[in-house]
Amino acid sequence: MKKLGFILAASALALAACGSGEESGSEGTGGEASKDIKLGATAGPYSDMLSKAIVPGLEEKGYTVELVEFSDYIQPNVALDGGDIDANLFQHTIYLENFEKENGMDLSALITVPTAPMGLYSNQYDSLEAIEDGATIAIPNDPVNGARALLMLQDEGLVELDPEAEVLQASERDVITNEKNLEFQPIEAGQLPRAVDGSDLAAVPGNFAIAAEMDLLDALALENMPDQYRNVVAVNAENEDSELAKDLVEIVESAEFEAVIDEEFEGFGKPEWMAE
Incomplete structure (x- = not known):
């Protein structure tokens, strides 16, 4: 801290050093904003x-x-x-x-x-149905984005999370069903666009996908994110x-x-x- x-x-x-002498949004003459x-x-x-x-x-x-x-x-x-x-x-x-x-x-x-939603991207598969048993999936290693990735995978029927888990704080230990035996590879979120080449799948947050000039509509699935x-x-x-x-x-x-x-x-x- x-x-x-x-x-x-x-x-x-x-x-402060690069600001002007008059604050933006301050009151002008007559007390008007x-x-x-x-x-x-x-x-x-x-x-x-x-x-x-x-x-x-x-x-x-x-x-x-x-x-x-x-x-x-x-x-x-x-x-x-x-x-x-x-x-x-x-x-x-x-x-x-x-x-x-x-x-x-x-x-x-x-x-x-x-x-911009998180998306599930792959250069290995062209559909969710084609995902093979034991496929590797890169997911964000920070708690907030990691939970988003797991929620997206649950929405797409790839995993099931413990119903008692706090959905906005879900982690790998909350996965109770993983029928495809997906192998999770947590990495720093900013590196996930590159992970599309190094893993079978990658859950890439939208802002990093756009920064890497990826097309959101190329994702196998897009997150239905909570507000x-x-x-x-x-x-x-x-x-x-x-x-x-x-x-x-x-x-x-x-x-x-x-x-x-x-x-x-x-x-x-x-x-x-x-x-x-």
Whole structure:
């Protein structure tokens, strides 16, 4: 934790050094909230989602938007907590809640957005039915993504998990039926795209698949993820009732937003509220 604290402090100082003299989203003359805002995301599909599906709606509402891209999963929340950006899009609910707790922050998820699902990829098999007994499968070695992989395998009928297990924390020891005798190979999530060549199967999180220029629709199966694993638009908790927050929700709930998702983000799993 001391090391993390140092990283957070350094990140905050770096962000403060490159910020402007006037905080984005601050009140302008007459006490009105400024419409000059900054939105943050990690480089890749969620930065694209902001620029293609959210920023145009904000600009129609009179906002001037600067998009800030980050290269890690720490700085976007440091920047949001420190007021250097006004909202971010890069993380799912579980990550957000854990990050808040571990770092003494108070951030709020406004709304869940379509998210790139984990997929089951193979260069060895062209269908789930073709999977042979004893096949090797690379899965993420971290608890959150490892549980997602096992839930996907259960949904596809390849394994059965202990019904008493906490589904969002499931691990290999919770597998009670493995009829194909799959041999699990836990590795770091970022290495899973390469594991498609080295294993019979690989469960690859969507963000890493896209970063490796894999086609989500090439997967033998795509995860039907719980909403807790879908990414959210987040703001500082003190701003969750702000006009910007309301406008962000309105834009994401619009038909125009969904049309862009359908055209530009094929394979992304939609949250439950979009299916209602």
